[in-house]
Amino acid sequence: MSHMAAGQPHRLRFTFNGSAIDRACEPRRLLTDFIRYEIGATGTHIGCEHGVCGACTVTIDGQPARACLTLALQVEGCEVCTVESLAGKEGCLGVLQAAFRRHHALQCGFCTAGILMSLDALFAQHPDATAEEIRDALTGHLCRCTGYAPIVRAALEAAAELRTKLKGETTDA
Amino acid sequence: MKPAAFDYVRAESLDEALDVLRNEGSDARIIAGGQSLMPMLNMRLAKPRVLVDIMRLAELRGIEAKPGRIVVAAAVRQSELLEWPALASELRLVSLALPWSGHVQTRSRGTICGSIAHADPSAEMPLALLALGGDVALCSAKKRRRVAARDFFLGMMSTDRSDDEMIEAVEFPANSGRCAFREVARRHGDFAIVACAAVKTIRGVRLAVGGVADMPVAREFDTIDGSALDDALNAFAYDLDARDDFHATARYRRDLVRTIGRELIAEVVQ
Numbered sequence: 001m002s003h004m005a006a007g008q009p010h011r012l013r014f015t016f017n018g019s020a021i022d023r024a025c026e027p028r029r030l031l032t033d034f035i036r037y038e039i040g041a042t043g044t045h046i047g048c049e050h051g052v053c054g055a056c057t058v059t060i061d062g063q064p065a066r067a068c069l070t071l072a073l074q075v076e077g078c079e080v081c082t083v084e085s086l087a088g089k090e091g092c093l094g095v096l097q098a099a100f101r102r103h104h105a106l107q108c109g110f111c112t113a114g115i116l117m118s119l120d121a122l123f124a125q126h127p128d129a130t131a132e133e134i135r136d137a138l139t140g141h142l143c144r145c146t147g148y149a150p151i152v153r154a155a156l157e158a159a160a161e162l163r164t165k166l167k168g169e170t171t172d173a
Numbered sequence: 174m175k176p177a178a179f180d181y182v183r184a185e186s187l188d189e190a191l192d193v194l195r196n197e198g199s200d201a202r203i204i205a206g207g208q209s210l211m212p213m214l215n216m217r218l219a220k221p222r223v224l225v226d227i228m229r230l231a232e233l234r235g236i237e238a239k240p241g242r243i244v245v246a247a248a249v250r251q252s253e254l255l256e257w258p259a260l261a262s263e264l265r266l267v268s269l270a271l272p273w274s275g276h277v278q279t280r281s282r283g284t285i286c287g288s289i290a291h292a293d294p295s296a297e298m299p300l301a302l303l304a305l306g307g308d309v310a311l312c313s314a315k316k317r318r319r320v321a322a323r324d325f326f327l328g329m330m331s332t333d334r335s336d337d338e339m340i341e342a343v344e345f346p347a348n349s350g351r352c353a354f355r356e357v358a359r360r361h362g363d364f365a366i367v368a369c370a371a372v373k374t375i376r377g378v379r380l381a382v383g384g385v386a387d388m389p390v391a392r393e394f395d396t397i398d399g400s401a402l403d404d405a406l407n408a409f410a411y412d413l414d415a416r417d418d419f420h421a422t423a424r425y426r427r428d429l430v431r432t433i434g435r436e437l438i439a440e441v442v443q
Contacts, residue, residue, distance in 0.1 A: 001183070001185055006179050028179060051211070060281075068215065074207065122277075136277070139361045
C-alpha cells in the first residue's frame with residue numbers, strides 16, 4: 001500500500017505533452033495547479049474550480065477531463081496533454097487553433113484552451129463528428145463571448161481539414 | 174478554492190482500502206473518479222483526513238453480465254459503461270439516462286458507483302437504479318451485504334452505507350422490458366430540475382422522479398389511463414414535497430412531474 005502523508009512531497013511520474021515528468025507533489029495539489037505552478041505551462045486556465053466551466057479541460061490518456069477535479073497524484077503513470085500540445089512547429093498554430101482564429105471563435109480566450117482540448121479528443125475518436133456531436137461536447141464548456149456559433153463553424157472546418165490530413169497520411173504511406 | 178490537506182492512499186488491494194475505512198471511519202473517504210467528491214473537497218464541504226484511491230484495483234474494474242442482472246463494479250467509469258456494447262439491449266434505461274449524467278468531460282472520469290454513493294437527489298444513476306429495482310453491494314472489513322436501492326437512499330446525499338463500508342458494486346436487473354427517460358435541465362448535462370424514469374412492470378408502470386424530493390422516489394401506477402391517472406400523478410407530484418429554489422419553483426416542478434410522468438407512462442404501455 002502506498003500511503004502518502006498530507007503536507008509531504010511524494011514522487012509523481014507521468015507523461016506531459018510527450019515529455020516525462022518526475023517531480024514531487026503533495027496530496028492536496030490539484031492537477032490544474034501542478035500544471036500551472038510546478039510545470040509552468042499556463043495555457044490551462046482555472047475558472048470555477050468545481051467542474052462547471054470547463055476552462056481547465058485537458059486530456060488524460062486521450063479522454064477529455066477536468067484538471068480541477070483531478071488530484072495530480074491521480075495521474076501517476078498517465079499521459080496528460082494540454083493546449084500547448086496542439087501548436088505546430090516553432091509556435092505555428094495547430095489546425096484547430098488556426099480554424100478558431102479564422103472564424104473568430106474566441107474573443108477573450110479564457111475558455112478556449114479547454115474547448116480546444118475537448119474538440120481535439122472528440123476528433124481523435126470521431127473524425128466525422130457532426131455539428132450536433134460538437135455541440136454536445138461543448139455543453140461541458142461555458143463561453144460568455146462568442147454565442148458558440150463561430151466555435152461550431154470553426155470546429156466543423158477543422159474536422160474536415162484533419163480528415164483530409166489523415167487521408168493524406170494513410171494513402172502516402 | 175483548494176482542498177484542505179489529507180493523506181492519500183493508493184490502495185493496492187480491496188482489503189487495504191477496507192482496513193483504512195475500518196481504522197479511520199468517517200475521517201476517511203473513498204475516491205474513485207472524483208467527479209462528485211472533488212467539488213466537495215475544493216469547496217471544503219468535505220474535509221476528510223484520508224482519501225483512499227481505488228482506481229488501481231483490477232477487481233473493481235469489471236462490468237459483468239450474470240443471470241438476470243448486470244453487475245457494475247466500483248471503479249467502472251461512466252464512459253466505460255456507455256461504451257459497453259450490450260448496454261442498449263441489457264440496460265436500456267441506463268443507456269437513455271447516462272448521457273444526461275454530467276458531460277463527456279466528467280463521464281470520462283466519474284464512476285457509476287461514485288454517483289450512487291454521492292446520492293445527489295437530482296442525479297441520474299441513483300434514479301435509474303431505483304426505477305429498475307436494483308441493489309447496492311456493500312463491503313467492509315467485517316462483512317458483505319446487499320441493500321435494495323429503495324432502502325439505500327435515505328435523504329439528501331445520505332445513504333444506508335456505514336462509515337466503515339464502501340460500495341463494491343451496483344446490480345441492475347437486466348433486460349427489464351419497456352422503459353423511458355426524460356429530463357429537464359438548464360443545460361444538457363447540468364443537474365436535473367426534474368428527471369423521470371418509467372419502467373413497465375407486471376401490474377402497470379413504476380415511475381421514478383429525481384430532482385424534486387431530497388432523494389429519488391418511485392411509485393407504482395396500476396391504473397394507467399384517464400382521469401384516474403391524472404389524479405394519481407397529481408397526488409404523487411404533491412407528495413414529493415417540491416420546494417422553490419434558484420433553478421425552478423415548486424409549482425413548475427410539480428407541473429413537470431405531471432406532464433413528463435403522463436408522457437412516459439403512455440410511452441411504456443403503448
